[in-house]
Amino acid sequence: MQSLRANFLRQMRVPVKGASWRFSSAAPHPDMEEVTDRVLSVVKSFPKADPSKVTPSSHFEKDLGLDSLDTVEVVMAIEEEFALEISDGEADKIDSCTAAINYVSAHPMAK
Numbered sequence: 001m002q003s004l005r006a007n008f009l010r011q012m013r014v015p016v017k018g019a020s021w022r023f024s025s026a027a028p029h030p031d032m033e034e035v036t037d038r039v040l041s042v043v044k045s046f047p048k049a050d051p052s053k054v055t056p057s058s059h060f061e062k063d064l065g066l067d068s069l070d071t072v073e074v075v076m077a078i079e080e081e082f083a084l085e086i087s088d089g090e091a092d093k094i095d096s097c098t099a100a101i102n103y104v105s106a107h108p109m110a111k
Contacts, residue, residue, distance in 0.1 A: 029108070030082075030104075030105075030110060030111070031105075032101070035082075035104045035110070036101050038081055039078060039081075039101050039104060040055075040056065040097060042074065042077045042078050043058070043060075043064070043074060046066075046070070046073070046074055046077065048066060048070050049066060049070075049074075050064065050065075054097065055097065056097050056098060056101060057097065057098055058096060058097045059095060060074060060095055060097075061095065063096075072091070075091045075094050078094075078100055078104065082104050082107070082110040082111060083109075083111040084110050084111070086103070090103065
């Protein structure tokens, strides 16, 4: 009986009032360097972007020559890369690598 109880308690997670906690199986939030590398990788792999022009400060339209539809596709690829959903209002604000990096690094659900 005691081993059954011990096994049950190991599997059970009980939130403590006032404590902040996360599921132990959740992936940690990526740090700024990882977010930057992954965003740049997504943008570099976009067919219409010249990878040699992609930097953390690249503007999608001014520096990379992407139009609004291309920008939507890049934002969708970033959503997929980080397993998150970006609202239309927020997506409209993402017009550069800097904006994408800042958004993802601040998003609590980015993986």
